[in-house]
Amino acid sequence: MSAGPAIPWRGDDARRDGPTPRDAAIVLAWRRASRDPLVAGELEAIYEHVAREVARRGPACWASGRCCNFARAGHRLYVTGLEAAYVECRLVPGSRLAEGAVAAARACGGCPFQEGNLCGVHAARPLGCRVYFCDRSSFAWQGALTEAALADVRALHDRHALPYRYGEWREMLELLACHPER
Numbered sequence: 001m002s003a004g005p006a007i008p009w010r011g012d013d014a015r016r017d018g019p020t021p022r023d024a025a026i027v028l029a030w031r032r033a034s035r036d037p038l039v040a041g042e043l044e045a046i047y048e049h050v051a052r053e054v055a056r057r058g059p060a061c062w063a064s065g066r067c068c069n070f071a072r073a074g075h076r077l078y079v080t081g082l083e084a085a086y087v088e089c090r091l092v093p094g095s096r097l098a099e100g101a102v103a104a105a106r107a108c109g110g111c112p113f114q115e116g117n118l119c120g121v122h123a124a125r126p127l128g129c130r131v132y133f134c135d136r137s138s139f140a141w142q143g144a145l146t147e148a149a150l151a152d153v154r155a156l157h158d159r160h161a162l163p164y165r166y167g168e169w170r171e172m173l174e175l176l177a178c179h180p181e182r
């Protein structure tokens, strides 16, 4: 199959401009792919590989929840559109993100899925959440593991001719929210 096009992320433009036909087609492609057992299985295989690599290194997690508040932790979470759609379609049926949930999370610097100190979408969480640990001993290998796994995610897009975007987590969720399923 031919490679899916790499599309520059429009960031704030998407929020300001609202839905566009081109974005609608891209979001539809991600949603379909995230429900396709073949594509989802390949994404899950990447996540499982990452889990094994993390387990092998054994970083500590104190479940402080601090890493999910990006403002407090001083970092940002970036995801692919496919990963965002994968989380969305695995929400408990009927538990769509409440209107304004992403904006509220943004206002407090955090993630709309954080529940107390825990992740409300743990099984489906994106790659960055699987690799990041605030245990300083993990800083030496996080970058290389992320880059390698992202290359695998990019290759997955290429194999299935999926449009590729990599953007800030809440902006990706807002892009999905701008294009509700009918």
Ligand code: SF4
Binding pocket: 067, 068, 077, 111, 112, 113, 114, 115, 118, 119, 120, 121, 122, 125, 126, 129
């Ligand atoms: S998806 Fe889960 S692990 Fe990732 S930032 Fe949000 S609450 Fe934290």
